Amino acid sequence: MSLRDLALEEATLKALADMVKERLTAVRLELQSGLDAAEKEAGTRQIAATLADGTTVATLSLTDPNPEAKVTDSDAFKAWVMEVFPSEIERRFVAEVREAFTTKLLAEMTAAGVPRVVDKDTGELHDVPGVQVKATRSRNHSLRFKPTGRADITTAWQSGALALPGITRPAQITAGGAE
Incomplete structure (x- = not known):
């Protein structure tokens, strides 16, 4: 891969990472608010992240600061x-x-x-x-992936079965290195 190709790949990955980071911050705040409300209303302290096919990929749980x-x-x-x-x-x-x-x-x-x-x-x-x-820190929540959760998400994302509001899905993302 040429230096020019590497420069474009880094710029692209940085732009995507910034976009994802910004969206992740907004989603974490919204989820935290929702989890706090769910605990107050029904005692719910955790929720499963589940793909459209029913595969549970992670569990998100309230954490209380010590x-x-x-x-x-x-x-x-x-x-x-x-x-x-x-x-x-x-x-x-x-x-x-x-x-x-x-x-x-x-x-x-x-x-x-x-x-x-x-x-x-x-x-x-x-x-x-x-x-x-x-x-010493504010209340938060944790995310624990299931053993195959990351791979399941990647497969769903690559197949088009997973869409995220606020994130535009590129036509195809590859591991790079192919010319």
């Missing part, structure tokens, strides 16, 4: 660590909580689900200021 402890007010957190765990402060031109200690405390609070830690030396329970335990 809450995770994050420092939301670093000054309040640092002041608390300076008071309760002064040995975990590194002094330079500015006082900072040691990164390893922050990581350790956040992991403990994430596991507990609340911004509290226990001082292992004294047994005292501390509410930790400047930290919240909350979801």
